[in-house]
Amino acid sequence: MHEVPSWTKQYIGIPFSHHGRARDGSDCWGLLVMVFEEQFKIKVPMYDHIKYDKGDDRTVLSQIVKNAAEESIWLSVNPKEARLGDVLLISIYSRPIHVAVVLNSYDMLHILPGSDSVVEEFTGLYWRSKVVGAYRHVQLVN
Numbered sequence: 001m002h003e004v005p006s007w008t009k010q011y012i013g014i015p016f017s018h019h020g021r022a023r024d025g026s027d028c029w030g031l032l033v034m035v036f037e038e039q040f041k042i043k044v045p046m047y048d049h050i051k052y053d054k055g056d057d058r059t060v061l062s063q064i065v066k067n068a069a070e071e072s073i074w075l076s077v078n079p080k081e082a083r084l085g086d087v088l089l090i091s092i093y094s095r096p097i098h099v100a101v102v103l104n105s106y107d108m109l110h111i112l113p114g115s116d117s118v119v120e121e122f123t124g125l126y127w128r129s130k131v132v133g134a135y136r137h138v139q140l141v142n
Helices: 006-011 028-039 057-070
Strands: 074-077 087-092 095-102 107-110 118-121 131-137
Touching (some): 028 095
Antiparallel strands (some): 074 131, 107 118
8 A cells, every 4th residue: 555645544443334435334426425525525426316226336337427517517537647636437247337536646535335435546456447437526626
């Protein structure tokens, strides 16, 4: 692991919870919302209005990504140029169903079903082929 922001520690070990939006349980979007609000002072939509059924992560995330693009709050960037605060869209099982927060040019903070939140290298052998996009919030463009 490379040098990551010191605040990252408080987000490591959060348990996974479907549609969770808090430290006692979160999904990948909930973790992103928490980080953006607490660290970047940016209120990211919760998208709680999107119908959610346990195990329906693919549908929920595709609706979130579609809504975010329509709201013009995310700008597409080259994943190789990702920086602190960018969001990675990751394909699992050949579907873009996962998001992670970029911590530096190499590492991401994320959470998956069945595990707690962790920092992992997105440029490493396992994850780099699964990254299908990177996005920068318009308030972080400078």
